Amino acid sequence: MQRDYDYLIIGAGMAADSAARGIRELDPDGSIGIVGEEVDPPVARPSLSKKLWTDPEFTLEKSWLGTDETGAALHTATRIRSVDRAARTATTEDGDVFGYRRLLLATGGHPKQLDLPADDRVVHFRTMEDYRRLRGLSGEGRHVAVVGGGYIGTELAAALVQNDTRVTFVFPQEFVGGSSYPQELAEQLSEEYAAHGVQLRPGTRVTGGSADADGVHLELSDGSTLDVDGVAVGLGIQPAVQLAEDAGLPVEDGVVVDAYGRTEDPDVYAAGDVASWPDPILGRTRVEHVENATDMGTAVGKVMAADATGAQAEPYTHTPSFYSDLFDAGYEAVGTLSADLDLVTDWKVPPGTGETAQGVVYYLEGDRLRGVLLWNVWDSTDAARELLAAERGYTADDLVGAIPTD
Missing domain, CATH: 3.50.50.60 (FAD/NAD(P)-binding domain)
Incomplete structure (x- = not known):
């Protein structure tokens, strides 16, 4: 046909x-x-x-x-x-x-795959069908392991624990979001996940596993095992x-x-x-x-x-932003968020004060701006784009205050 x-x-x-x-x-x-x-x-x-x-x-x-x-x-x-x-x-x-x-x-x-059994209780998360499967594995106090400390993993760990699910969060960084955020912010975020009941397994990877009638059994890089009702994998x-x-x-x-x-x-x-x-x-x-x-x-x-x-075509010129919501915190961002870059922080409410952090983080490679994180700062992505678009170098003094932290 x-x-x-x-x-x-x-x-x-x-x-x-x-x-x-x-x-x-x-x-x-x-x-x-x-x-x-x-x-x-x-x-x-x-x-x-x-x-x-x-x-x-x-x-x-x-x-x-x-x-x-x-x-x-x-x-x-x-x-x-x-x-x-x-x-x-x-x-x-x-x-x-x-x-x-x-x-x-x-x-x-x-979705990037782990070397785990092809079992309905192992969800490499991306699609609506994956959502349905994970919904069936969650709630009523069931135990789900979330694997991967990036964008999807952090969202799923927060989502599941707010839906009557025991969550063990397995990720390779020292702190939640440690590969993307300043250490003080990643430390506060880890504390917030723990306060909501998420069991954190930082610095840990899944190296293998098996599945049987009793559940899914994960082997971890620290030599321990983890027995769960389901696994949600978010590795990009x-x-x-x-x-x-x-x-x-x-x-x-x-x-x-x-x-x-x-x-x-x-x-x-x-x-x-x-x-x-x-x-x-x-x-x-x-x-x-x-x-x-x-x-x-x-x-x-x-x-x-x-x-x-035969009409006149227009190029795609928009530099996209992205966002996430994690418990009571949220952010918007433009560009590259990597903790390996040089970070300039401009906090209105610094992490570690007992209150939700609020401020702007600038990511520099040398003197060139590569990314902007707006943590609980909203409607400022256009300002971030303007800074990123400028063909110039920046110092910390140039950046602090460049975007209002209100």
């Missing part, structure tokens, strides 16, 4: 949904097909580790993005195995063929670049595109988590956060429609 579309989108996440909406802004009639591996339609992915756990008024129905508003034909639970750029076709594992005039790779990524993703690579497109930590989202093939584009693009502030980069998925998806969808209709 072959289906032909003016615009074919491989991947059915937030970038795909936004791209379809971007296409419709310039082309109300062109046919759109969206093909995704996941069994569910496009979902607001941040809700899976945030609001669905912490906001009783945010129901499951509010997570769906409603792709039917664009008139796109949605093909879920469908894996594309190859793209033939000469024939302008994409073929599924079952041998079905999708033809295209313009193709968008919005394939996102796959590997960008899903295999289709692009097999099709002969340049890949470098993502599918390489220009400022318009175009690959070296003028009929093939990429957007979202999988795309490596020349950000005007950060340089060539790849970002795995919602703002980039939605904004880049929309921008590249417009480019696809402009290229198809």
Whole structure:
């Protein structure tokens, strides 16, 4: 069977949904097909580790993005195995063929895997189906191990412990968030997790494990074992670049595109988590956060429609921010957050005072600003972008007070 579309989108996440909406802004009639591996339609992915756990008024129905508003034909639970750029076709594992005039790779990524049994009680967390499985493993005092001290791991540990779940948090850093935040902030965050009942296992990795009728049994790098009812793994993703690579497109930590989202093939584009693009502030980069998925998806969808209709295309010039909520604290950030960089802190409420910290952290490489963390400081991402965009060096005196800490 072959289906032909003016615009074919491989991947059915937030970038795909936004791209379809971007296409419709310039082309109300062109046919759109969206093909995704996941069994569910496009979902607001941040809700899976945030609001669905912490906001009783945010129901499951509010997570769906409603792709039917664009008139796109949605093909879920469908894996594309190859793209033939000469024939302008994409073929599924079952041998079905999708033809295209313009193709968008919005394939996102796959969760990094631990060497653990393929068991329903081990969840490498990313999708709505993963959320459902983890919900079934949580609550009623069940014991869940959360593995990974990064973005998703910290959110899941906080989410689960607030939902009647015993949580043991296994992470390699000395403190929660230790690879991203100043030590004094990471220490306070660790204390907050412990105060909420999370059992912390810092400086520890999972080295193996087994599963039986009694549960999942993890082997840890310190020689101990951990017996739990379920495991939630949040170690980040590997960008899903295999289709692009097999099709002969340049890949470098993502599918390489220009400022318009175009690959070296003028009929093939990429957007979202999988795309490596020349950000005007950060340089060539790849970002795995919602703002980039939605904004880049929309921008590249417009480019696809402009290229198809002869309209003027506009480049994607927005430098995305990202955010998180962890118990009573929250933050927004732009750029690189690495504790290995030189840090300049500007606290209104310093960590360690017994109150929730509030302030701005600047991340320097030499005298060049690489990232800004706004900890309980809101509506200042544009100010952070302006500082990052300036082609100049900074000293600590230049930065303290540069963004209001209120």
